Amino acid sequence: MTILIKNGLLIDPVNNNESKTDIFIDGSLVVGLGKPPAGFKPQQTIDAKGHWVIPGLVDGQARLREPGQTHKANIASETSAAVKCGITSLCIPPDTQPVIDNSAVVDLIDHRNAKAGNQCHIYTIGALTQALEGEHLSNMATLKANGAIAFSNAGRPFINNLVQRRAMEYAAGGDMLVIIQPRDSDLYANGCAHESSVSTRLGLPAIPEAAETAALAKDIELVAQTGARTHFGQLSCARSVDMIRRAKHNGLPITADCAMHQLFLTDHDIGEFDTNKLTIPPLRSQYDKQALRDGVADGTIDSICSDHQPHEIDAKLRPFPSAEPGISAFDTLLPLAIRLVEEKILSMPGVIGRLSINPARILGLPAGQIAIGELADIVIIDPGAHWYCEGKNFASRGKNTAFEGWDFSGRVTQTLVAGQIVF
């Protein structure tokens, strides 16, 4: 099928450019920009006048809850939600049930995605250790051959630093990307809120910054030791941003992301024990939020993920320390990105880049740009659409938003994945 998207404002993060550009699509690929290739005849024309056209978003960390927790959500429900929210590629961390530590689970996920119509590209992140138990290395090379794009222990601890070193070394040998959520599980203890005057006042078991930064310092040293290409995920602390900045300056092969909600919320938003604000890592201070914003702006933090964690209603209907952490984040990813532009943190191409080409390059995915010869993963946005955020209206099965009652602008009107109009 041939498609013409005409009159739209193309946001191009690769060339840091916004311009009115017509896009010509043939089959799964973009075949022309600005002017049609010879003999191009569109079978379908989308008039995007007054709309923005962006590369489909690449979400480096999203839990779809399948396999294992399909009472919360599943691959069909969440891929359908993702494309409605402008996300066309997403990466599943290995802490599914069963864990993504063998090729059968990779195949199962691919199969379920195919059954759901392959609306959205799904990539799997393999487990660094078997069952994520931090003791025996998983069959990484086999997993890689079957499609795993990177390896992570999903924030779970290694039984000791030697295992972590070996896991990173093994990955480095096979030129595999390691993803680490820096966490010291002892310092995390049973904490559920950032250690601050807020946790003190509410009497909530606290998570100190060192629970992240002490681990990150060690992890960075192990990158220096092993040379493993490493991506640090979901950073939450100002000091972490500093450490990443210095390590990059020293030439280490590292990249980093943070979750979108960390750029907007702080520990004060917990209010009177609002379980929708319960996240791991926790919402930190205003100072940390500002440092993360600075890090995103200056490129220390390369990309932003949703850290999507849909829950069934009961998971949050408990006292704060017993509720399950995480935010259903697909529906608010793009509107919050637009807000970063409104708040002058980033330009439109800048923010879209951190949500598309940057994560795609880090993870080695064929995505993230609208260019001739690339997959036509394209999202069209009506920037003038204003809406009021209500979890009950979410596309995701998870209604657990931390942004209930916020006013947003910008809505996805169409999404193409590999040249197919999926929304």
Next chain:
Amino acid sequence: MPTMSAKNLQLDENGKLQHFLSIEGLDQQIITEILDTAESFTSVADRVIKKVPILRGKTVANLFFEPSTRTRSTFELAEQRLSADILSLNVDTSATTKGESLLDTIHNLEAMQIDMFVIRHKDSGSAHFFAQHVRPGVSVLNAGDGQHEHPTQAMLDLYTIRHHKQDFTRLKIAIVGDIMHSRVARSQIHALNLLNTAEVRVIAPKTLLPVDTESLGVQLFDDLERGLQDVDVVIMLRLQKERMSGALLPSEKEYFNQFGLTQERLDRASPDAIVMHPGPANRGVEIESSVMDGNQSVILQQVGFGISVRMAIMSMIVGRSGLQANE
């Protein structure tokens, strides 16, 4: 962005108490009203028939998800003296261990026409949680939620202090011990500050202080002897045995040497200083036996006052004034 405030949750549209969840979010007027009402109930205990009919026909459920002796029995006595029908459950051994969710437990009890829940639970914020989910007209009283608040204990402590010292604005009060894990301390600090106490001091080793404790409105001391200088009230907190064995403190002995209340140390306080303890106390760990039983100790009085204070709070919630206690 909209957040639920404790104040709105605890007070009805007329500003009257409908739940009693935390001292934070209340104002001086309500605190004082509770103390005044409690005073009118103290005489009930001296009658031949220790009952008033304020809660007659009402059913109160005491749900203790954590063990309690003092709080639970004084709540039960308070309810009985107000003529309530009482259902007491040790939920520890009940439905939740069979996998029933907390909310289902509450809703099942609501179906039995319970008017008031007295709840103790290990999770901070659990009292707010229950109050958000009970039916309109049903009240929740916090009998201790995790490490957050224990507001009725703080009220009976305030009552005890007022009984002996009257004017809070002239008082120096020291709270000694495990602030980190203490819901009692958090409620006391808020309550003392609401009454404009001249000085609230906190004396503890750093491992037993939550971060930024000063933000609660207290002065910190890490030295017991300096901290006790000239204070009018000493509140000792219980140090749980299990805290002794971990990395928080080296040993019971060292703790007693540094922070145990002895007569010699107490002598640094004002000569008429009173000694309080929310109980249960560990003799020889945080407090010397002779001080606990000494003539400055008002620890047993606290327990007795606990009944009147809890009667006062419950009667205010059902919407009667304390004066009716004297009918």
